[in-house]
Amino acid sequence: MPEQPGRSAIDVRGVRKVFGTGESQVAALDTVSVSIRENEFFTLLGPSGCGKTTLLRLIAGFDFPSAGEILLHGQDIASLPPFKRPVNTVFQSYALFPHMTVAENIGFGLEMLGKPKAEIKARVAEMLKLVKMEALSGRRTSQISGGQQQRVALARALAPQPKVLLLDEPLSALDYKLRKEMQIELKRLQHETGITFIFVTHDQEEALTMSDRIAVMSSGKILQVGTPWDIYDKPAERFVADFIGESNFLTAAIADIGNGKARATLKSGATIEATVAEGFQPKDNATVVVRPEHAKLTSGKGDLSGTVENIVYFGTDTHIHVRLDSSEAFTVRQQNTRSAGCGFERGDKVGISIGNDAAQVLRD
Amino acid sequence: MAKRPFDIQAQPGFGFMALLTFFALYLPIAALVTYSFNTADSLSRWDGVSLRWFISAWHNSAVQDASVRSLVLAVSAAALSTIAATMAALATTRTRPYPGLTFKYAFINQPLMVPEIVTGVALLIVFSRIKVWTGYSGLGYLIAAHTAFCIPFAYLPIRARLDSMDLTLERAAADLYATPWKAFRFVTLPLLRPAIIAGFMLAFVISLDDVVITEFVKSGGQDTLPTYMLGQLRRETSPEINAIATVFLALSVVLVTAFYFVNRRKP
Amino acid sequence: MASAEEVAKEAERRDIRDRWLLSAPALIIIFLAATGPLLIVVIYSFLTPGPYGGVVWKFSTDGWLSVLMQRDIFDDTLAFADAHLSIFWRSISLSFYTTVLTLFFGFPTAYFIATRPPKTREVWVFLVTIPFWTNLLIRTFAMQQVIRNEGLVNTALMALGIIKQPLQIMNTDAAILLGMIYIYLPLMVLPIYASMEKLDFRLVEAGYDLYAGRWQVLRRIIFPLIKPGVIAGSILVFIPSLGAYVIPRVLGGGKNMMLGNLIELQFGAGRNWPLGAAISITLMVLVMIALLFYVRNASGSEGAHG
Numbered sequence: 045m046p047e048q049p050g051r052s053a054i055d056v057r058g059v060r061k062v063f064g065t066g067e068s069q070v071a072a073l074d075t076v077s078v079s080i081r082e083n084e085f086f087t088l089l090g091p092s093g094c095g096k097t098t099l100l101r102l103i104a105g106f107d108f109p110s111a112g113e114i115l116l117h118g119q120d121i122a123s124l125p126p127f128k129r130p131v132n133t134v135f136q137s138y139a140l141f142p143h144m145t146v147a148e149n150i151g152f153g154l155e156m157l158g159k160p161k162a163e164i165k166a167r168v169a170e171m172l173k174l175v176k177m178e179a180l181s182g183r184r185t186s187q188i189s190g191g192q193q194q195r196v197a198l199a200r201a202l203a204p205q206p207k208v209l210l211l212d213e214p215l216s217a218l219d220y221k222l223r224k225e226m227q228i229e230l231k232r233l234q235h236e237t238g239i240t241f242i243f244v245t246h247d248q249e250e251a252l253t254m255s256d257r258i259a260v261m262s263s264g265k266i267l268q269v270g271t272p273w274d275i276y277d278k279p280a281e282r283f284v285a286d287f288i289g290e291s292n293f294l295t296a297a298i299a300d301i302g303n304g305k306a307r308a309t310l311k312s313g314a315t316i317e318a319t320v321a322e323g324f325q326p327k328d329n330a331t332v333v334v335r336p337e338h339a340k341l342t343s344g345k346g347d348l349s350g351t352v353e354n355i356v357y358f359g360t361d362t363h364i365h366v367r368l369d370s371s372e373a374f375t376v377r378q379q380n381t382r383s384a385g386c387g388f389e390r391g392d393k394v395g396i397s398i399g400n401d402a403a404q405v406l407r408d
Numbered sequence: 409m410a411k412r413p414f415d416i417q418a419q420p421g422f423g424f425m426a427l428l429t430f431f432a433l434y435l436p437i438a439a440l441v442t443y444s445f446n447t448a449d450s451l452s453r454w455d456g457v458s459l460r461w462f463i464s465a466w467h468n469s470a471v472q473d474a475s476v477r478s479l480v481l482a483v484s485a486a487a488l489s490t491i492a493a494t495m496a497a498l499a500t501t502r503t504r505p506y507p508g509l510t511f512k513y514a515f516i517n518q519p520l521m522v523p524e525i526v527t528g529v530a531l532l533i534v535f536s537r538i539k540v541w542t543g544y545s546g547l548g549y550l551i552a553a554h555t556a557f558c559i560p561f562a563y564l565p566i567r568a569r570l571d572s573m574d575l576t577l578e579r580a581a582a583d584l585y586a587t588p589w590k591a592f593r594f595v596t597l598p599l600l601r602p603a604i605i606a607g608f609m610l611a612f613v614i615s616l617d618d619v620v621i622t623e624f625v626k627s628g629g630q631d632t633l634p635t636y637m638l639g640q641l642r643r644e645t646s647p648e649i650n651a652i653a654t655v656f657l658a659l660s661v662v663l664v665t666a667f668y669f670v671n672r673r674k675p
Numbered sequence: 676m677a678s679a680e681e682v683a684k685e686a687e688r689r690d691i692r693d694r695w696l697l698s699a700p701a702l703i704i705i706f707l708a709a710t711g712p713l714l715i716v717v718i719y720s721f722l723t724p725g726p727y728g729g730v731v732w733k734f735s736t737d738g739w740l741s742v743l744m745q746r747d748i749f750d751d752t753l754a755f756a757d758a759h760l761s762i763f764w765r766s767i768s769l770s771f772y773t774t775v776l777t778l779f780f781g782f783p784t785a786y787f788i789a790t791r792p793p794k795t796r797e798v799w800v801f802l803v804t805i806p807f808w809t810n811l812l813i814r815t816f817a818m819q820q821v822i823r824n825e826g827l828v829n830t831a832l833m834a835l836g837i838i839k840q841p842l843q844i845m846n847t848d849a850a851i852l853l854g855m856i857y858i859y860l861p862l863m864v865l866p867i868y869a870s871m872e873k874l875d876f877r878l879v880e881a882g883y884d885l886y887a888g889r890w891q892v893l894r895r896i897i898f899p900l901i902k903p904g905v906i907a908g909s910i911l912v913f914i915p916s917l918g919a920y921v922i923p924r925v926l927g928g929g930k931n932m933m934l935g936n937l938i939e940l941q942f943g944a945g946r947n948w949p950l951g952a953a954i955s956i957t958l959m960v961l962v963m964i965a966l967l968f969y970v971r972n973a974s975g976s977e978g979a980h981g
């Protein structure tokens with residue numbers, strides 16, 4: 045889908061970032077291009093060290109790209125120092141000023157912009173209300189809890205009404221329950237303010253639940269950009285499928301490619317219909333991915349057959365590990381019911397049926 | 409006798425040696441202070457307690473002169489060296505290595521490596537020439553010399569503080585539209601203030617304590633309190649010197665204590 | 676428009692330039708009032724003494740020759756200058772003894788402080804810090820109060836009837852040694868304490884667990900682990916001892932000179948500035964050698980740790 049020009053908040057075009065020189069050179073970003081639309085909750089998802097922070101820092105202006113350009117509403121911002129970019133950051137460590145109160149922290153950006161005192165005061169009050177911190181406005185930032193610091197950092201970055209808000213793993217320091225709360229809170233704030241959020245995380249669940257669109261990154265490259273549904277159900281590459289959710293990978297012969305679909309013949313001889321990843325280069329053998337919950341275990345014959353190796357109970361569901369006759373491993377996830385067990389035992393000969401819409405042919 | 413449990417940390421005799429050391433550290437100071445309250449004319453006799461020599465020192469115009477000069481010198485040198493050291497610390501921390509960085513470290517710490525007596529004669533050689541050429545023989549030379557050897561001391565705490573402070577807070581300020589100057593003024597400087605105060609106090613104490621370099625640099629009639637005392641020690645000493653030393657000592661203790669608390673307070 | 680790469684390069688250039696500008700005041704002051712003059716001392720050591728002090732601008736190596744040699748007035752032959760040699764020897768040996776003895780007292784003291792509970796530990800450290808920051812001249816003078824003929828020691832010993840005549844301690848090498856130990860002791864205690872504070876006593880427990888006795892634990896476990904502190908302390912004591920000037924002047928009287936006093940003599944009554952300059956440089960070289968020794972040992976022992 046081609047982007048409409050002018051509708052994107054941030055355009056990253058062919059950006060490279062290289063650290064070090066000579067032998068020890070590392071490309072933290074390896075020719076990255078991506079368009080982030082206005083008012084969208086956009087997530088950069090990838091394992092630690094893949095270049096997420098580096099990309100955010102380039103957008104914020106804390107560092108310079110080695111090549112390529114970054115546009116904000118269509119304008120090149122290369123020559124703008126951070127303090128002239130209408131972009132604000134929520135830092136991973138929050139970076140609250142320890143010598144200022146909560147209110148002073150929130151008002152700092154407006155003060156620097158030279159806004160009148162009355163306006164700053166009103167805006168700070170508004171922000172305090174938005175993040176529900178009115179009661180603690182006079183506190184030092186060292187005297188409030190981690191979750192509260194998080195809220196102050198958010199309010200501080202939102203107060204100057206930036207065009208784009210950058211959030212670098214803002215929830216990673218919070219405990220599980222607080223993190224869940226803040227996820228909802230962040231979605232609400234994004235909705236209420238209408239500001240474009242670029243959110244960084246290495247937590248796939250967080251990315252899936254919060255984002256309008258996700259970019260999956262690995263080793264300085266963006267592998268796939270899409271809605272959570274796209275990313276989960278139609279992973280383009282093995283890395284994406286592996287990083288997000290659990291996956292079964294099968295080798296298959298591919299034929300009759302067309303209209304985004306193909307016929308895949310598995311090693312067991314069964315042929316299934318599968319969707320094909322965007323950018324797939326036609327070839328004879330490819331990897332097909334099937335999510336564990338999209339396959340069904342049967343005691344009769346299925347598309348695949350094998351032996352139950354292990355059964356792991358998870359409360360809501362049960363994972364059944366099967367060794368296929370082709371010696372590949374395959375896991376099936378089965379919803380639990382209260383009345384009975386999973387109905388299989390270790391050593392059982394079983395069949396696995398894969399639905400027509402369950403398999404995706406990967407690019408690599 | 410009941411058996412004592414085995415103490416992992418104990419070493420035989422160490423406690424005794426340590427207490428002996430502390431005793432030895434404070435015995436001379438106690439003697440000095442005690443004799444300053446002596447009423448007698450000379451240190452050879454003890455005639456009972458009085459404040460006679462404190463009063464006498466207070467009214468001694470040479471002592472007054474030297475004290476004022478010491479203070480003026482210490483304040484000027486501490487202020488100048490703290491400013492220079494703060495700037496240098498900002499220039500040498502929180503950066504990737506760049507050409508000249510190691511040179512700067514070495515150069516700034518150079519005064520620490522050279523025996524005071526050598527710096528003293530070196531300055532004597534140079535400044536005596538300049539005094540002849542320019543005809544100026546004021547306090548400027550002493551201020552310059554003191555500022556130079558105070559810089560590494562003022563630099564120490566400021567650099568340490570900056571090293572433990574990453575650039576994230578300044579980045580946050582820049583992100584919130586603070587220009588580099590405003591970021592320095594409203595974020596860096598307030599956070600650095602305890603270290604700058606500590607650096608100033610260190611420099612002040614170091615300047616106040618100096619005898620050797622001052623002795624070689626000073627022009628006639630430019631005695632500081634330490635060089636005045638050194639001159640007096642050549643002669644038969646009277647308890648007046650003890651009185652001066654006691655006051656000086658008290659001042660040092662106050663300064664060290666203050667320094668200790670400034671340094672301990674977390675920003 | 677500038678390419679991304681040029682923008683980055685330009686920013687880095689500007690940053691480095693700003694950093695030079697920022698450090699300029701400190702560098703210039705130190706050059707003018709510390710480092711620069713040292714270079715001139717080198718030049719002066721190769722000139723001819725002026726009749727009333729100062730120099731005559733005529734090249735001569737006599738200053739350097741007279742550091743250790745003496746020209747006979749009558750037959751112009753060279754011989755070792757005993758007076759200078761004995762001063763060199765006094766400086767080096769007294770500095771060495773000072774280092775050893777401060778270590779002897781400083782090590783147990785640092786150990787003692789490090790094994791106190793954290794609250795009281797601060798107080799003990801503070802007690803070491805106070806003399807450390809007290810004026811050197813005053814502390815030298817304080818030592819004089821203890822050892823002079825009518826001082827604390829002699830008064831006490833005579834009152835107890837142990838001696839009849841006061842012990843002559845002032846104006847001897849022993850007085851200088853006592854003064855230097857007293858003055859430089861905190862410089863030994865503090866760095867050893869700094870290493871000791873980081874010592875993990877679980878290692879000591881492991882030592883005892885493996886059948887080491889107290890002495891073996893001290894020698895085989897504690898001492899090697901705090902060696903960097905011991906080396907740092909030793910160098911911090913040795914170097915200023917070598918250059919001592921005030922202590923020998925006040926406690927050693929006129930005769931028991933150390934290098935610092937010899938240098939001063941040449942710039943004062945001796946009126947031989949080139950010789951004074953040459954001795955100054957010699958002293959600096961001795962200090963540099965000690966520092967090099969330190970750098971080599973310090974980096975070596977750190978490597979053994981990491």
Ligand SMILES: Nc1ncnc2c1ncn2[C@@H]1O[C@H](COP(=O)(O)OP(=O)(O)O)[C@@H](O)[C@H]1O
Binds near residue numbers: 064094095
């Ligand atoms: N200032 C730097 N100097 C050298 N290498 C860096 C620097 N910053 C980041 N890197 C390297 O770039 C890569 C990407 O880092 P980063 O963007 O922080 O990853 P992420 O935020 O995804 O965990 C890593 O390999 C990291 O080591």
Ligand SMILES: [Mg+2]
Binds near residue numbers: 093097098212213
């Ligand atoms: Mg990161």
